[in-house]
Amino acid sequence: MSDPHDLPKEVFLDEVHSFEFWFQAVAGYLTERPNGHDPSIEEADLNSSEREALITTLCNYAIGETAALEASSGMIRFAPNRRAKIFLATQVVDEARHLEVLLYRLSELGVTHLEEVVQSRANRSLLAFRKRLLQFVDGHDWEAALFAQNVILESMEFSVFQAHVERADPITGDMLTGIIKDERRHMGFGENELGRRLAETPHIRARLQAVKKELDPLVLDTFEDTLEQVGVERSERPELGRSYLASVERLGFAL
Amino acid sequence: MTDPLEDARSPRDRAARQRFVLDDTGFDEVPKKYRRFYRKWGGVNDALARNEVLCPVCKVVIRSTRELRPGDRVYCMPCMSRLVVSVGEGGRLEALVAY
Ligand SMILES: [Fe+2]
Ligand SMILES: [Fe+2]
Ligand SMILES: [Zn+2]
Numbered sequence: 001m002s003d004p005h006d007l008p009k010e011v012f013l014d015e016v017h018s019f020e021f022w023f024q025a026v027a028g029y030l031t032e033r034p035n036g037h038d039p040s041i042e043e044a045d046l047n048s049s050e051r052e053a054l055i056t057t058l059c060n061y062a063i064g065e066t067a068a069l070e071a072s073s074g075m076i077r078f079a080p081n082r083r084a085k086i087f088l089a090t091q092v093v094d095e096a097r098h099l100e101v102l103l104y105r106l107s108e109l110g111v112t113h114l115e116e117v118v119q120s121r122a123n124r125s126l127l128a129f130r131k132r133l134l135q136f137v138d139g140h141d142w143e144a145a146l147f148a149q150n151v152i153l154e155s156m157e158f159s160v161f162q163a164h165v166e167r168a169d170p171i172t173g174d175m176l177t178g179i180i181k182d183e184r185r186h187m188g189f190g191e192n193e194l195g196r197r198l199a200e201t202p203h204i205r206a207r208l209q210a211v212k213k214e215l216d217p218l219v220l221d222t223f224e225d226t227l228e229q230v231g232v233e234r235s236e237r238p239e240l241g242r243s244y245l246a247s248v249e250r251l252g253f254a255l
Numbered sequence: 256m257t258d259p260l261e262d263a264r265s266p267r268d269r270a271a272r273q274r275f276v277l278d279d280t281g282f283d284e285v286p287k288k289y290r291r292f293y294r295k296w297g298g299v300n301d302a303l304a305r306n307e308v309l310c311p312v313c314k315v316v317i318r319s320t321r322e323l324r325p326g327d328r329v330y331c332m333p334c335m336s337r338l339v340v341s342v343g344e345g346g347r348l349e350a351l352v353a354y
Binding site for chain 1: 283284285286287289290292311312313315317319320321327328329330331332333334335336337352354
């Protein structure tokens, strides 16, 4: 293989959005992770408060993953180009897997009545975010849905999951590591697709800035709440917030 | 015969680029044939080689078989970004996203 950096732009874009690329990529790290994690890892001893905090966190991850599953599948219908439609199909599969392995992990932690427990521990701001995201999808609003899901939600998840991995029990950490590898694609797709869109149609920027203003408090509240549960010191949170905001800033939105 | 384009380049650009043999470091987020062109980033203390640059979007190290110079274009396949190499703070090479 010669340097992939020499590929013509269109060939590169076709390649990374393709089902074939996705299939070969995930085969590399999912084959050894049945049910989301390496089966040879032993369960750590969690005390009851650690276990409760972990259950609440995983329930909220499940809410976020459900939102992404519902939104990304709906977006295929009105995605403006073939590459985006095919890529979103791979994202739908990823999000379904994330939801499934999170629920599996909850059952390993002894949770029964999964759906009820997830609902009962849901963060209100995250539920409000999900509702708003699905309104954008129902309205076939491509830019707002892409921005809310693939830029805002994905970059928040990416930052939170990475912070959590550093502090997690070994099984949860391994499961999150597998999820992060998928989220890297989803987040990159969002920023790049939206970046191209903004370059072609700059007038959408003002509208998206308003979407950002509306969603910011919901995202930041969820972010704070989760980082608290995961055990991130207050002093470290601004740094994580910055990495989450970096993509929004690169796209040229006021923070 | 001299190539006029060749002459227009700066002496540094004209200097032959160092070549690199890339090995697979275990980065598994892209199909096998692309794996050696990427590696995991070790954080702020990870010194990048002259053929490497950090993806600002997903924080993966992008590698080339050639020494990288400002103006070069590279692709981050793990997050599907197109990037342009530029000189950042302290003269270090950094990558900017080109949507
Ligand atoms: Fe996900
Ligand atoms: Fe995702
Ligand atoms: Zn990247």
